[in-house]
Amino acid sequence: MDREKESREANRKAFSARARRGDAAAREVLDEALETLIEWSHATKSDRVLDLATGGGYLARSFAPHVAWSLGVDLVMDMVVAARRAAHDEGHANTGFLVAVVENLPLVDASLDLVMTRRGPHHFADIRRALDEIARVLKPGGRLLVEDLIVPEDPDLAAWINAFEKICSPSHGRALPASEWRALLEERGFVVEHLDIQERSRDLTPVLQRSSAADRAKIQEALLSLDDRWAASLGYEAAGPRWTTHTILLAARR
Numbered sequence: 001m002d003r004e005k006e007s008r009e010a011n012r013k014a015f016s017a018r019a020r021r022g023d024a025a026a027r028e029v030l031d032e033a034l035e036t037l038i039e040w041s042h043a044t045k046s047d048r049v050l051d052l053a054t055g056g057g058y059l060a061r062s063f064a065p066h067v068a069w070s071l072g073v074d075l076v077m078d079m080v081v082a083a084r085r086a087a088h089d090e091g092h093a094n095t096g097f098l099v100a101v102v103e104n105l106p107l108v109d110a111s112l113d114l115v116m117t118r119r120g121p122h123h124f125a126d127i128r129r130a131l132d133e134i135a136r137v138l139k140p141g142g143r144l145l146v147e148d149l150i151v152p153e154d155p156d157l158a159a160w161i162n163a164f165e166k167i168c169s170p171s172h173g174r175a176l177p178a179s180e181w182r183a184l185l186e187e188r189g190f191v192v193e194h195l196d197i198q199e200r201s202r203d204l205t206p207v208l209q210r211s212s213a214a215d216r217a218k219i220q221e222a223l224l225s226l227d228d229r230w231a232a233s234l235g236y237e238a239a240g241p242r243w244t245t246h247t248i249l250l251a252a253r254r
């Protein structure tokens with residue numbers, strides 16, 4: 001199977017199961033970044049907005065009261081169904097959701113004022129094509145908001161973390177370092193207006209608990225291979241086990 005197909009299959013499997021468990025919306029209430037994203041977006045009532053990898057539609061629904069309309073796109077039909085149901089229950093008449101992949105958007109050029117994506121990019125099969133598509137569908141002067149897991153700048157540690165995340169969750173593609181986010185956006189003519197990196201403590205216990213015995217063994221083996229320098233830079237505590245993860249929040253304009 002090619003890499004793109006493999007990524008989509010893994011995402012379909014992981015996120016269909018999550019949506020069917022009714023988990024599409026459960027973790028959203030914990031978000032602390034939403035207010036910052038709304039402030040950085042300069043959203044107005046005339047804005048046409050796209051939420052990529054929308055999942056249960058959290059961002060599309062959260063922005064609905066601030067904009068003309070918002071459209072959420074996701075690869076997984078069960079997520080789109082959950083998002084539609086939630087938008088209907090919340091009474092949003094100006095949101096819609098459709099099944100599509102971010103690397104090939106069924107939207108015309110220069111048709112949107114604001115594109116956003118939250119916790120999706122590290123799952124994408126091809127981040128470069130996704131960013132090309134974002135640049136294509138945004139109007140000149142259009143804005144992009146991103147919230148996503150990132151990795152440290154040290155390329156060896158970054159590769160180790162990405163490989164580790166892939167063992168924990170096959171739908172993981174590749175988290176980027178902050179410098180690569182900036183470079184990829186600037187290559188496509190974006191100006192980064194805000195960039196903030198937030199730390200979160202990540203407890204690995206639930207990952208170990210839900211993994212099969214074979215995956216648990218792989219995870220434990222990987223953790224044993226963490227050298228002291230990397231462990232220190234991740235704030236790793238074997239007693240959790242837990243470490244510190246980093247999330248980028250950024251706003252850019254084309």
Ligand SMILES: C[S@@+](CC[C@H](N)C(=O)[O-])C[C@H]1O[C@@H](n2cnc3c(N)ncnc32)[C@H](O)[C@@H]1O
Binds near residue numbers: 052059076125
């Ligand atoms: C961690 S969830 C985030 C959902 C939502 N943005 C949120 O913040 O709650 C990642 C989502 O990305 C979607 N996804 C992964 N790869 C995708 C792709 N290439 N195109 C469209 N959606 C994708 C998955 O189906 C999943 O719903």
